[in-house]
Amino acid sequence: MSYNHGINIQENATSIIPPIQSDAGVQVIVGTAPVNLTENPSAAVNKPVIIYNWKEAVEKMGYDDDWEKFTLCQSMDASFRVFNIAPIILINVLDPSRHFTEVPDASVSIVNSEALIKEKGILLKTITVKSASEDLVFGSDYLTGFDRDGYVAITMLRENLSTGSITVSYKKIDSSMVTENDIIGGYDISSGTYEGLEVINQVYPMLNIVPGLILAPGWSHKPVIGAVIDAKTRSINSSFNAHNVLDIDSSEVKSYQDAPSWKSENSYTSKDSTVCFPKAKIGDKTYWLSALTAALMAFTDAQNDDVPFVSPSNKRLPITGTVLADGTSLYLDQPQGNFLNGSGIVTAININGWRLWGNNTAAYPSTSDVKDRFIPIRRMFNWWGNTFIQTYFNKVDDPTNFRLIESIVDSENIRANGFKARGQIAGAVIEFRQEDNPVTDLLNGRIQFIQKVAFFTPAEYIVNVLEFDPTILTNALFGGE
Incomplete structure (x- = not known):
């Protein structure tokens, strides 16, 4: 052993861990595409395919303006041509070997x-x-x-x-051979393959991207599919949570007044859902509103540092009209739009230009809990939790000592202060409390933190009280002070 005499320096690893962004608005879209136009049609069947631009979309999925047959194409158009937002993840279920x-x-x-x-x-x-x-x-x-x-x-x-x-x-x-069961999909134990909406579980393992928004325009208006989409939104890979965007069937609902009852009867009432009515047009192209809404959500996130704290409501929607499934124009004014909003339905209205209209998830009005009612707050909870998991996953299985606890607490509080300083959250604080961590849990390798967060609610209703002041009038006429 050497003899120590003097002064020396040693270094410890940095306790503050930089956060990993979870790409809150990445759309995962399930449907059909004209894969016959691609070089290898079978390569784009029941696999999550990440797309960063229009050229890639056409090369990897094919493109056709017949959106009734090829439902993924409208999301390709909405994302890259209307909003120019990327990336998107497409899951095509049209299988050339069967359909x-x-x-x-x-x-x-x-x-x-x-x-x-x-x-x-x-x-x-x-x-x-x-x-x-x-x-x-x-x-x-x-x-x-x-x-x-x-x-x-x-x-x-x-x-x-x-x-x-x-x-x-x-x-x-033949896209007409694709059924609801193809969209719902499942897992084949014998071959170990995933199909349809079940492929969502392959997004993170294959692409290392957390699904942000899940949708299936052209299919999500079918209640059995809407229910499965909502179920697949939660606990993805037993860890992550996403948000889904669904449509109301405007071939059945001809009047905005009937939309709330259709929504309720078909159980489109989840806190994790944004429900849209009716459809929308840009020129001679007709979109399911979910395709445009999801693209607008992703675009809004991108404009705000990839933090989903801003509501998509009252944001510009570059459409030329709203229509029913049969093409009948449907122009809703603000009170009619508010009626839908009061039932947890998002729509589009034309006030100084078309804009998306509605802040409430599908859970409203059944719940008034702020974390489940407002779309941006619900999405912030999902995003905050997903980011926490990704950031600290490498800490799993480390020794349960003070250094581990301190590094998580310090890192989270510093991260929260950064978001607060930028005006993206109202505040957040995390604690490790003895009462939440009994010895029995510690002996079993389980530790628990409590984190209190507050996100800004959307300013949904602004009131300015006007009052006539005679004093101002007399001062103006007679020069009074």
């Missing part, structure tokens, strides 16, 4: 060495081509590719096939 129809023989004319099959959804690799006298070979006799409309163009490579006609057979994807 397809066969076209055995179809005659196609050749014009200037090109034959155009005017059918959408064709799977390129299933096409076979015959001339009147022989089977043609891909690569030497012809080439195939999609044109800008999604039709298949067959380019003939032989001079004797520059005119005339050919016979083609092929398979094409």
Whole structure:
């Protein structure tokens, strides 16, 4: 052993742990996409696919303006074309190996060495081509590719096939075969694969991203699917919580006055849900309002340091009108919008431009608890908890000593003070109390903190009391002081 004489320095690891952001507004969207337009259609089936821009969306999922058939496309449009917000995570359930129809023989004319099959959804690799006298070979006799409309163009490579006609057979994807069960999905024990909404459990393990918003425009107006979406929102991977955005079926609800009863009868009453009515238009495109609302939520978060403390209500919604499912225009004024808001329904109104209107989750008016009633506060609770889990997960299994407890308490209180200083929260404080941690729990490796938080409620109702003051009038007329 060396003999110590003098002074020395040692260093300990920093006790304050920097927080990990949870990307509060990342949309996880379940539906159908024209994957036949992609290079490898099977690669985008029942897998969480992260998308950062429009080009990626088209390459990885395909795109078609027929949003009734391909429901994911409207969220692609809303996120990248309307709000320009990223990333989004798409889960396509349309499986080319199951959801397809066969076209055995179809005659196609050749014009200037090109034959155009005017059918959408064709799977390129299933096409076979015959001339009147022989089977043609891909690569030497012809080439195939999609044109800008999604039709298949067959380019003939032989001079004797520059005119005339050919016979083609092929398979094409059929979105009408996708059912509610495909969207709901499940887990196959034998193959170890996830399908439909169950794929949400694969988002964090595969992408290391916590789902922020879960939606399925074009499907979430079906009560059985709405219920499953809401269930999948909570305790994701047994740890995280998200928020979901649902629609009311405007093919059944023709009047805004009937929307609250439909919502109640179909149990769209969760604190974790934002429920939307009716649909919306931009030009000749009709969107489920959930697609635009979720994109607006994500956009609003991005404008506020990725902290979901600001309500999406009264934020600009770049639409040209609101409609029912049959295309009938529905113009709601503020009192009518307020009527829906009072039943926990978010809508859109036109006051100096279109804007989203409504702060309440679907739990209102059944609950008046502030943490479950207001959309931004409910989302803040989810985000705060998710961030805590991510930040301190590496502390799990560390020795239960004072250093561990002190590092968490100090880090959280400093983090909270930062958010408070920026005006993003009213305040938060965390404590480790002896009464919450009996010896039996400590011996079993369990410790508990209590954290009290306060988030700002939206200024939903502003009142200015006007009063006529005769003194001001006389001063103005007679020069009084």
